[in-house]
Amino acid sequence: MLAFVLRRIAQAVLVMLAVGLIAFSLFTFVGDPVLFMLGQDATPEDRIRITHLLGLDQPFYVQYAHFVARAVQGDFGLSLRQVQPVSRLFVERLPATLELSFVAALLAIAVGIPMGVYAALKRNSWLSQVFLAVSLIGVSLPTFLIGILLILVFAVLLGWLPSFGRGDTVAIGWWTTGFLTVSGLKSLILPSITLGLFQMTLIMRLVRSEMLEVLRTDYIKFARARGLPDRSVHFRHALKNTLVPVITIAGLQLGSIIAFAIITETVFQWPGMGLLFIQSVTVADIPVMAAYLCLIALIFVVINLVVDLLYYAVDPRLRLDRAAAAH
């Protein structure tokens, strides 16, 4: 057990170091920071002094170690375009992305699970067919097109909802929230549907297939034979047992939602981290890119690690499998 946990954590650290190396090489090999700071007409002495001051005359691995040490403390230097610390830019935009992702995830779960249950219980009803057709569209349409179509219908043609931005926000300490104003909530509707639709269809399909599988098992037949009402069989016996894989997938998808927010934020000009990243790519703002790279990798690595460890703790069969596989 301990060996597995340690190996898993070591692997996570290794991935982070590798991503850090990519981010660091961006800094080192793209552009010349000395030239950037001093301009064209600096004396050679000045150049040497600044190079020494920045530590650029030290060996590669020493510089990398310094970079990692600073990155761990959240220090990625100054943004090249907006002369501000990168960390501050991210802290400003973090609430927007997290609120959007949270609402999208909630939507996906709250709508996806009931749809999946219905489609499994009433397999042949027309509504189930509609759900399946919708899920096919949700899976095969690109996110950004869904966003654009929603804007076209609800913002341009009907004029009910705003087409871009976050609306009015209220600051609570350093956190700005759009949950407390009407325009903030209205602005949230279209982006969160766009972002949540793919995950919703995924959860729906998963719940449906798991549920169909569980409904075929012996203990369900037995529960029916005992004369339990359908309600009890479906929800207390069947649904409960489908939820373990669903929760795992939903957990893993949380990272995807934050990553896919890049696309949704671009469509709706939502002032979050994803939009910041896309803007930094188009203007070659390397510190911001490097920071985003590390941040998104960290989110994924942590989520995967937690899910793996939880799985291991929850499901004793997995321990046996691993032990058997090792021999």
Next chain:
Amino acid sequence: MKAKAGAWLRRTWEHDLAWGFRRSPVTVAAAFLTLVCVGGAVFAPWIAPHNPFDSASLVLTDGFTPPAWVAGGRMEYLLGTDDQGRDMLSTIMYGSRVSLAVGLASVLFSMVLGVGLGLVSGYVGGRLDAFIMRVADIQLSFPAILIALLIDGVARVALPRDTHDQIAIYVLILAIGVSGWVQYARTVRGSTLVERSKEYVQAARVIGRSQASIMLRHVLPNVMGPVLVIATIHIATAIITEATLSYLGVGVPATQPSLGTLIRVGNDFLLSGEWWITVFPGLALIVLVLSVNLLGDWLRDALNPKLR
């Protein structure tokens, strides 16, 4: 000769696959739409009503012409024109060309990379296998589109601007290709492990064929079946990834617009009422992706005897 061809046609018509195909109207429709899209894209230079990239033939005053059936529209421009007076139908046909080319090329790239690594991983085994599969595990925990976006973004910043514009399409193919190799590698590794222990491989080893020759000439043909099915389904994903990256402004350069680029350009005019500049490229993308997807699903089910 004629009788032979007739017999061949008859056999094909009565084959299991063809039978399943005829029985499913959705699949027939999907195949038809795919043919229309691919045909329009491939033959665009000959059948497109205008050449949108010939600046001499562009009439700026024709800009923002709505589709033919809307008031103010002209038959000359069936789906309307964009801000520079380019015919939308023609730009869409040329755009699908870029989308399809990038999609197919990156699927091919993923396939070669994934099959190669999977074959080596399964056949050689040991530390190399452990390393390749660990990298695959790690990559699989990130969404493919994010990886493509990061590779393309990093290349965009790392290369000098002029160089990048020239090779942007190849960088994009590389980025999408690298983001999709894992599935191929895992499948091929699995089947290679099975094939490796079979007698024909042992026999080849006994008569002294080299490792590379056994892998390529003997094992490879026997593990390609599932790979082709994965590739068919992968095409739609690759087209979506390309469109998304181009929409985000990190894909193909504006001089060679793909469907994604067209949608991004049209997006600016959505709020001012010129909806056709976005909607038609969007519809073209939807039709293309949906029909390719349906065809891929059908092929997967048809070739998988377990599902029958």
